[in-house]
């Protein structure tokens with residue numbers, strides 16, 4: 147049974163997705179203090195939040211059972227992603243469901259700002275009929291500068307063009323070609339700052355975007371510019387915005403988000419040029435249903451062993467590509483696990499070769515599984531495909547991937563090589579059509595071994611009687627041999643024997659096998 151804590155208000159339609167699953171129990175508690183969340187999180191397998199709950203490192207460190215954090219929305223700046231990744235907790239969001247609502251809210255705020263609608267409304271409520279004071283400005287013919295032309299920025303651009311505005315946009319991933327297709331002027335950040343009558347930000351809050359609109363940025367803008375922030379508090383430096391409004395540089399600002407939320411007492415709200423909403427960009431019936439359903443499906447997928455569609459701390463893989471590569475995840479992990487048993491020294495470099503049919507697949511997810519297999523033996527079962535590369539990096543292990551088209555007689559071949567200070571060990575495997583994964587090479591030897599169960603890898607001299615002696619000794623230990631594979635480098639030279647046996651090989655039994663005089667080395671491998 148999986149226990150999921152819902153810590154922020156989430157649409158019922160999404161919660162139904164969780165509750166209809168017989169293996170899931172849902173606890174809704176949307177009033178937990180940070181301390182309460184920290185003390186209770188250890189009981190849960192999944193945590194579902196919006197932007198309100200701050201999922202900090204101390205909370206994540208107490209989350210001993212937690213496997214997934216679902217964010218019913220886009221921004222994950224309220225979640226300590228590094229801490230989640232270190233703990234092997236996948237973070238998923240719902241990036242598409244609230245795009246329209248956030249774009250519509252941005253336009254509503256832009257228009258309300260231009261026509262001072264909230265101020266006029268309050269004035270009316272106060273018994274005034276002031277038609278002179280609330281003279282607005284038109285949007286038509288004005289230039290809207292969009293910083294961050296992603297999902298929401300793009301939708302805002304289309305809507306602004308509908309208002310007959312000229313749009314100039316800056317985004318590090320925007321090409322001149324794409325801008326032209328969209329009918330948007332391609333600009334640098336500097337050009338957007340200098341040429342816009344209205345500036346709206348639609349970036350995530352990241353180290354690079356925190357305070358990207360500061361006093362210096364304001365000084366480069368047109369006098370009388372209007373500022374809109376329906377993305378994240380912190381992108382605009384609030385003190386600088388306050389000063390720019392007071393000085394008259396900025397004619398007005400529309401704010402849906404500020405650095406500290408809730409923000410009912412903020413100094414910016416004392417300015418008549420500022421209109422604000424309490425982080426309502428995604429607060430529509432439609433958006434809340436969409437994001438809740440999307441994220442809840444992802445939570446169920448992940449907990450039941452399927453792949454989540456919108457992971458944030460590991461790259462997402464489109465479903466058609468996933469169906470092509472998912473069968474290799476198990477093979478990759480087993481190859482990693484097998485190889486680490488043969489590796490005595492500290493791994494310094496791991497090389498993963500993708501051959502044959504595998505030479506044109508998306509490598510990263512398979513690589514993560516191979517690295518997970520390699521690291522699990524020493525770092526424990528909390529290593530998973532979310533944090534495997536993070537741990538490899540932290541241990542100073544370089545991971546390289548390469549493709550080769552030749553697969554030496556196999557349709558697909560995945561080879562994993564570990565370099566240590568004492569040398570290189572390698573193993574290769576394939577997925578046999580209808581028969582599943584097989585280990586087909588160990589160092590220079592060819593074998594055919596199912597990567598399952600209790601294996602014994604024996605390096606020995608190719609001399610008559612060795613196999614018999616090994617068999618007799620194992621029978622003395624009451625150990626049944628299920629399968630055996632043998633290969634050699636040359637007659638009378640070095641050879642390998644890989645046995646699948648029916649039980650775990652005890653330490654003294656392993657020591658006994660090593661005593662045989664033709665034996666170079668014996669390794670017990672449990673997969």
Ligand SMILES: NC(=O)C1=CN([C@@H]2O[C@H](COP(=O)(O)OP(=O)(O)OC[C@H]3O[C@@H](n4cnc5c(N)ncnc54)[C@H](O)[C@@H]3O)[C@@H](O)[C@H]2O)C=CC1
Nearest residue numbers: 220221248294295296297298317348349350376377427428
């Ligand atoms: N107020 C609200 O209720 C809502 C706020 N949001 C916020 O809106 C923001 C954007 O969301 P989406 O459009 O869905 O995200 P997105 O990921 O589709 O777009 C973000 C864009 O920002 C660009 N970007 C990143 N760094 C940049 C930089 N330094 N300068 C310029 N552009 C940069 C990226 O290249 C990307 O194209 C997020 O912060 C999200 O949290 C989203 C939904 C509702």
Ligand SMILES: O=C(O)C(=O)COP(=O)(O)O
Nearest residue numbers: 196197198219220221428
């Ligand atoms: O999706 C986002 O990034 C949002 O900011 C919406 O936040 P919310 O879910 O309304 O708390």
